[in-house]
């Protein structure tokens with residue numbers, strides 16, 4: 001219960017919290033809307049909001065409730081990251097394969113997440129918009145090599161073409177289940193310490209950054 | 222004379238609203254005078270209408286005293302409900318078990334429990350785990366409030382109605398209770414009793430686990446009595462441990478399904494937190510109130526921040542949108558009036574849904590976090606919700622953790638935390654402003670009204686009149702105009718009444734003068750009465766005899 005992913009016996013339901021992080025316009029919202037609603041750039045979509053979406057899965061006979069938390073990607077909200085990602089079981093770090101800056105942002109997120117949450121959190125690095133292969137500015141080798149070096153998994157997706165998205169989420173869920181099971185075993189082995197990190201919101205100051213324009217994202221306005 | 226007085230009174234009454242109205246039109250913004258927000262006791266802290274205009278500290282003092290009076294009534298109600306419950310259990314359990322046996326058994330290890338309690342006091346930090354150990358089932362009956370222990374059942378019930386730390390001795394009521402008005406506690410006590418009753422009703426449907434949940438919950442509330450001086454984090458730790466142990470026990474021992482555990486835990490939270498609210502919301506041991514004050518001031522200082530600076534994707538000129546904005550503001554303000562953490566969360570969720578509607582109508586696409594967070598910030602700035610920090614802390618400390626961590630409510634709550642953190646740290650860069658401008662706006666030396674904007678914060682009004690940004694605001698201004706029109710009309714009525722009064726006075730005078738003149742012209746002469754000519758020549762014996770009353774027998 002306290003770990004959020006808590007589930008013991010065979011008929012238990014896992015509940016996982018996953019945060020979406022990344023620069024504005026890389027396709028975070030498009031990815032979840034594709035995954036949960038199978039919609040892309042749909043003007044007639046009836047969904048009221050795409051900031052908190054859930055998905056129920058059944059993985060090898062175990063029920064999983066996945067809660068996907070979109071985060072505000074504007075630079076001026078960067079310092080709020082820790083409030084969003086605390087207690088999360090997984091993080092999906094999205095960049096746009098045509099935008100090198102967005103990949104740099106992902107690297108910053110990885111550093112911060114590892115510093116704040118250690119290895120408790122499952123990291124996915126996602127290069128989105130692979131339908132725009134011709135305009136690619138981040139090489140596959142570089143991205144995958146980096147992911148491996150920080151203990152994250154790398155995925156390539158296109159929200160537009162619905163490519164690689166199912167795999168991404170399924171894989172992530174399996175990894176989070178493994179982590180939760182390992183945690184339970186550790187608990188069972190006597191180290192039964194109720195969550196010490198249950199509370200405690202703190203905001204870390206931004207690393208000094210170039211005074212980038214704080215204007216809205218392309219998707220707003 | 223009476224008429225004159227009446228007119229004076231009327232004149233006074235007419236004048237007062239007229240003055241207020243003209244002040245109000247000058248101010249134009251939705252603004253409340255600072256002094257109206259301060260504690261009625263004049264201690265300098267902010268008061269709250271929910272606390273009869275007192276601050277939390279003064280309220281607590283008032284409340285503690287008024288609460289004493291409540292106790293006896295609670296006793297009566299508790300007694301009644303106890304009888305009801307016993308009857309209900311008797312009918313449920315029927316022949317198989319006898320309730321009296323149970324309550325007697327639970328009486329035996331009483332002294333032991335007393336001992337435990339005193340240990341607890343001295344050790345200060347203990348866990349509630351022991352309530353869940355198998356032996357606690359027999360020992361968890363509540364310790365008697367010093368000395369009396371006649372009817373176990375009654376004591377149990379009374380515990381449910383009056384938190385033990387507020388019970389005191391029954392004799393105390395008569396001495397202390399007189400000084401305060403019972404109306405302070407009346408409302409909350411009715412609510413508490415209703416929640417207790419609902420809780421019992423709910424647990425009755427659960428048979429054995431229900432009985433245990435009730436027992437543990439009650440024991441827990443009682444155990445919190447000696448802990449009210451603890452720090453907020455410790456209080457939270459106790460409550461969270463209790464939630465965790467209770468749900469684990471339900472799941473592992475009673476094999477309750479996880480959905481049902483959620484349901485039970487919701488009820489447990491509701492019951493426990495309704496009772497503990499007064500002592501653990503914004504506790505004196507924390508600096509929550511100081512933070513509330515700071516945040517409130519900060520939001521006021523940021524009154525000039527507008528929708529463009531925050532890049533809020535809502536167009537308030539669309540009536541439906543401004544409607545949703547108003548509703549969102551109302552919801553977030555309402556949060557403070559709820560006692561149960563989950564009810565507070567529900568207010569945030571309702572607020573968020575209205576924000577989503579506003580965005581969806583404006584943009585005709587589902588709101589993403591990029592849209593949602595700035596809009597929520599805007600709503601918080603506009604609403605300046607009462608005791609925002611206290612409420613956030615209270616929810617964080619005492620809400621069921623599963624709800625906060627993965628649930629939808631938790632997401633909106635987290636965004637609210639983000640909004641508050643952003644407001645606290647906000648600087649020129651985060652609004653894309655020149656640092657010098659930012660400073661001037663913050664110090665009130667200038668207001669950021671630009672010629673090209675079609676929207677502005679109401680308070681940035683100047684002599685030119687407001688730039689109206691939303692139909693709702695337009696309506697407000699229209700109403701204000703109407704009101705000031707009414708004011709001038711009232712002034713006219715007043716003037717006419719005063720001239721009427723003057724006319725009446727001069728009329729009275731002139732009438733008086735006329736009368737005087739006539740009196741002077743025809744002075745009253747009193748002459749000695751002359752003997753009547755009729756009487757003089759009539760002889761007495763010719764007159765008929767005087768009439769005499771006649772008496773008839775029968």
Ligand SMILES: Nc1nc2c(ncn2[C@@H]2O[C@H](COP(=O)(O)OP(=O)(O)O)[C@@H](O)[C@H]2O)c(=O)[nH]1
Nearest residue numbers: 024025026027028029030041129158159160219
């Ligand atoms: N070509 C292409 N465009 C995409 C893809 N995913 C998102 N986009 C576009 O990128 C823009 C930003 O997407 P959005 O989901 O709002 O990004 P967010 O700001 O990270 O949430 C939108 O115009 C999308 O249509 C993709 O896979 N391929």
Ligand SMILES: [Mg+2]
Nearest residue numbers: 028029589591
């Ligand atoms: Mg987005």
